[in-house]
Amino acid sequence: MSTPTTAPAPADATTQAGAADWAGGHEFSLDAAWTLNPQVALRPERFGALAYHFGTRRLSFLKSPHLLTVVERLADHPTARAACLDAGLDAAQTATFGKALATLARTDMIVPRNPA
């Protein structure tokens, strides 16, 4: 079992996060197509949501209802950036959310998807 990273996400969320440090992790790009991993379940909460990965048995807390919205809409958009836009985020917020999405990708919570 891998151990979690302590490396902070890159300041510029449009750059790719550090190399995947989990087996099954993915390098994130805001300009690629993503979707929630089918092995992950979301439980909405006041603060955002719990996200649980049944395969890695990893629990994450999404600490913003908007992040939940973005994650839920990833599959409906050609890029993660478009999903952020659809959720009403501006460019600065999209950069912030990109860091969170990069962590979710690195931990296999969200996975790349064919844009078609």
Next chain:
Amino acid sequence: MSTVLPRAGVPGPTAASATSTRTPMDDLLATSAAASAHATGHATTAAPTGAQMRPVGSLVDEFQSGLDAPICLTWELTYACNLACVHCLSSSGRRDPRELSTAECKGVIDELQRMQVFYVNIGGGEPTVRKDFWELVDYATAHQVGVKFSTNGSRIDAAVAEKLAASDYVDVQISLDGATAEVNDYVRGPGSYDTAMTAMGHLKDAGFSGFKLSVVCTRQNIGQLDEFKAIADHYGAQLRLTRLRPSGRGADTWDELHPLPEQQKELYDWLVAHGEDVLTGDSFFHLAAYGDALPGLNLCGAGRVVCLIDPIGDVYACPFAIHDEFLAGNVRSEGGFQGVWQTSELFLELREPQSAGACNSCDFFDKCRGGCMAAKFFTGLPMDGPDPECVLGHGEELLKQRGDAFIPKPSMDHSKNLSKRQRLEKAAAERGITLPPEGQPLPVRQNGAGIPDKACDENPLAGFGTAEVVDRGASPSVDRLAGLGFPSRLEG
């Protein structure tokens, strides 16, 4: 080592708890430590930005006031155990005839699925001795309830290990309380070291990497932390260290087994040095006054985001608090588990802000929050004061002053090592009646209809009524939860 006789062992306090999280995250996300992820997110605060984003309190604040469903919970499936560890927090040994049936357990799992409780930590007793254990594990994982179970390893043979290795949704935790047979078997009983090592060998051979090796830290094994780490590494396991609690039979052995003050510092330093690799169930927050807080939420999740379901369906605030004071209800009641979780008076009180009491003026209160509720309760200390193992020594002072004050006993005791007379006395106490002196005849059975007066007719005192009624409420003079300086930790 002195007074504790070697007996056999149960999955100790480890049967029950949660792991801490360790990943510092960006503002919008907190991620738990890998597998067997537990209730604790890292204590970073949410910082939503932008005008249209509704401000949300910190995760700690959110969790303090409770969630509509637990993040995870501990579920002890049986009080039966083939071992008899001297520190067993649930005083396990004999099965309780009132234990939930297979159908009732599946009903609980259905509820957990509806409530989106994503995983349970199954313990006991030794859960694998239940005939329907694997059926229940399979049922849970088929219903989106992941399982981590604690075991002494006695049923983990090569075939079981293969099956476990093939399942993503099941995690295993092997209990071991000494890095040598001498130290382990002193607490867990003769042969239990070899049993655990053999089980880990099977898991390794089956290719199950990342299972947990779970250790309760004691005075006798604090010096073996490096050896434990080496054992875990050898078997491809992840080491998990948790705190010894004075719960269950642990109440009787805590004085002898709990780490000495200088050992606490040794443990703290070791945890700081190995923090990223070792799980702790977030159970050592009371050591925070040595310096920086250890990773974790520094929050007691009891009744707020975690709880315990015991083998007979009783719901307690946490696995270390099997006592009427912390009993919220039973899953067999009309509203089921959800009703207990959402409406029990006890849990609603726990979700209110708690007073820091005597710890209010302490600079470290924000880190340790007065320590562990159960540790205070079962050592007879006030709930709104310091932990008995407060590293500033305040708990020790109180323990000295406490003298012969009444110390609460667990409400349940399924230990095997009771004499017939002791069992009778225990059963009488549970029913609020007083036994005649030894040698005199027992009272006459009054219930002619043959209907058990409790769910269990097996008990030697079922059906008897006697004169003197002992006031059960006379137990600990603790006004339920009044002024609890509530502890901090998510154990589940």
